[in-house]
Amino acid sequence: MSATAALFRNEVRMFARTPAAVVWLVLPLLAAVIIAAIPAARRPSEVFGGLSVSQAYTPTLTLFTISMVGLVLLPQLLGDYRELGFLRRLRTTPASAADLLKACLTLMGALCLVAALVITVVPLLFGVPGAVSPLRYAVAVIASTAAFLALGTVLSAVIPNPKAASGVGTAVAATQWFAAGMWYPRALFPEWLTTLTNLMPGGAAAQLMGDAMTGAGSATELGTGVLVCLVWAVVGVVVALRTFRWE
DSSP states (O other): OOHHHHHHHHHHHHHHOOGGGHHHHHHHHHHHHHHHHSSGGBBGGGTTTTBBBBHHHHHHHHHHHHIIIIIIIHHHHHHHHHHHHHHHTTTTTSSHHHHHHHHHHHHHHHHHHHHHHHHHHHHTTTTOOSSSSSHHHHHHHHHHHHHHHHHHHHHHHHOOHHHHHHHHHHHHHHHHHHHTTSSSSSSSSSHHHHHHTTTTTTHHHHHHHHHHHTOOSHHHHHHHHHHHHHHHHHHHHHHHHHHHOOO
16 A cells, blocks of 8 residues: 555656646536536526536536546556656566556546536536436446546556557547447437447446436436446456556
8 A cells, every 4th residue: 555655646746747637627627617607508408308508518528528537648647657667667666557557546536536526516606407316426427437547547558659548548538429429419329329338438427427417217227327337447457457568
């Protein structure tokens, strides 16, 4: 635990010295503020099933932030460490790959959860109603964060070059955005595509967050979505630990 704690403190210092990384967090937060500040975006709309634009885009912005941190920022961070020789030097210390991954995942997970909290709270300050089921929404955010960070650790483990890892991560994120309905509304998906995308982290997370916002969905559907995210999380971490490259 001392190695993990020391690495975590180092990760916090390194992140604070990298202003460019904050862009992935600031842009979605700024978008949430701008949307909530528009009076028309705070009124219910039939196009969004009775939700306002601000309510409908809260899960979208949250999912975008989590996916970018997990699939782009995390792989690029570890790729830079590998390319600069930091991991090679770290290998000579008592710290293990598990210690490093735990430190990085703790930091990135905290960033995702804080960003999600701010994106969710900002509309409330403008009088926009929150999720019908806040607890279910929180569970959805935590489960999806775990899934996307696990996917990011796999990319970090098997792709040595930071630019390549970032590029592949962006491509993977785009597939998850499609599964979440960012390119084409999930309501218009054929049944087979809905079933398929619900088995992906993006689709499962979007379904969980959307149901929490409206209060729809049964306990079985909630459990299934959480299970999908947790399976991706566990499998991703196991694969990352077994395939992690120091050089």
